[in-house]
């Protein structure tokens with residue numbers, strides 16, 4: 001009996017302790033005199049995400065709206081406080097001007113135990129700076145020209161696959177473009193013919209799907225920042241699934257060895273990464289385009305040189321190639337899917353894009369060259385508007401590294417607090433984009449852009465941690481769209497479900513169901 005009472009008392013004390021600790025944690029913004037949304041005791045402001053009722057992107061957009069008219073405000077993920085930044089000038093301060101206070105995303109990754117998660121996106125401090133400087137040379141306009149033929153080959157294949165789809169049969173454009181971007185990134189990052197367009201069940205396509213599958217382990221890692229590495233190992237809570245890790249390690253290892261032994265070079269990322277490993281590329285920083293990119297970066301981080309070097313081992317190289325794959329395929333394929341869906345819903349815009357493609361091709365002997373693609377300005381506007389309405393990476397994450405006083409206020413963001421910018425919230429804000437639900441590429445004429453405040457269009461982020469592959473991503477999407485539209489027109493299939501719903505996940509803003517279209521030859 002006594003034992004039973006002691007046990008009950010223990011449970012009660014535990015509950016009381018938990019209650020007290022959550023309540024205390026939820027006083028964080030009250031104590032700082034910062035506006036915030038009333039949290040739920042357990043889930044904070046994330047109930048809809050935790051119960052898989054909404055995607056994280058939508059939840060942050062809703063919070064962004066509810067915090068109007070404040071420049072910033074507070075929000076909780078369970079107990080964890082996060083500053084949500086709304087004001088464009090403050091966004092500039094955090095992402096660029098005061099970057100030194102917000103230089104990492106607050107993601108823990110352990111080079112020894114989780115080599116595949118030790119990549120540019122997760123890295124911090126001087127090691128990140130050093131690797132970023134090295135990798136900057138991988139994405140310059142000169143390198144994009146080198147990769148252009150690899151991408152057009154994937155575009156041609158895409159067009160052949162579309163050609164084989166029967167006229168009255170609906171198809172899932174989301175899956176089709178995922179196969180195109182898998183092949184594009186496979187050939188550009190790994191130098192491999194991944195054949196996903198021919199074979200929807202190719203190994204790379206399956207691995208690509210696996211990366212974005214919902215995993216409870218990833219959820220725990222998202223919620224539990226600063227998790228001790230001993231626990232990660234003990235509970236196997238790795239960021240990247242071990243099967244995926246082995247697959248990519250093996251691919252990169254064998255390809256690098258094969259190329260080095262047989263003296264093979266190919267104009268792809270892996271070649272550039274191997275050159276970095278062998279230190280043969282840094283001299284090229286003295287060239288024009290690379291020098292400009294590097295100077296801009298060094299200026300933004302307020303540094304003239306970086307103190308420590310990072311050794312480019314095979315593991316580190318594999319992790320970067322993996323990141324290029326993971327960051328590159330789903331973001332671009334969903335952009336393409338959304339773009340084609342909007343073009344079906346807005347047939348005059350679809351006709352206009354096709355007209356531009358035909359006109360540029362006719363004036364260029366029917367050759368799709370790098371310069372011809374650059375001339376297609378209306379297509380750029382359509383892609384820009386797609387990324388506004390559906391920013392795939394819908395939030396920017398930063399960790400405040402040391403106490404930071406928010407300009408023009410008395411508020412101090414304490415060191416180690418998370419900071420978030422809701423890209424989706426800003427892009428759908430009626431203040432900056434009237435009738436924001438409407439798809440209108442004309443928002444991206446030079447005159448219209450000039451009318452908007454800076455830092456209200458952020459699909460690739462901003463500042464020194466901006467997406468390193470912005471040029472490459474835009475080119476991949478544009479080539480995909482050109483090949484999809486050159487010889488075919490599209491309509492929404494009657495099977496397509498509206499309103500469009502998003503995947504209830506913690507990651508990218510992706511459509512939940514397939515995007516079903518019909519195609520006709522033009």
Ligand code: HEM
Nearest residue numbers: 120121324327328331332393460461462465466467469473
């Ligand atoms: C439409 C396609 C893409 C979109 C919308 C996109 C968007 C983003 C965003 C929003 C960030 C965070 C920026 C910030 O925190 O300020 C990011 C970072 C990054 N992206 Fe992309 N991305 C795309 C494609 C790609 C591709 C194709 C690659 C690689 C081949 C790539 C590689 C990276 C890397 C390495 C980072 C981390 C940079 C760093 O921390 O230094 N992304 N991207």
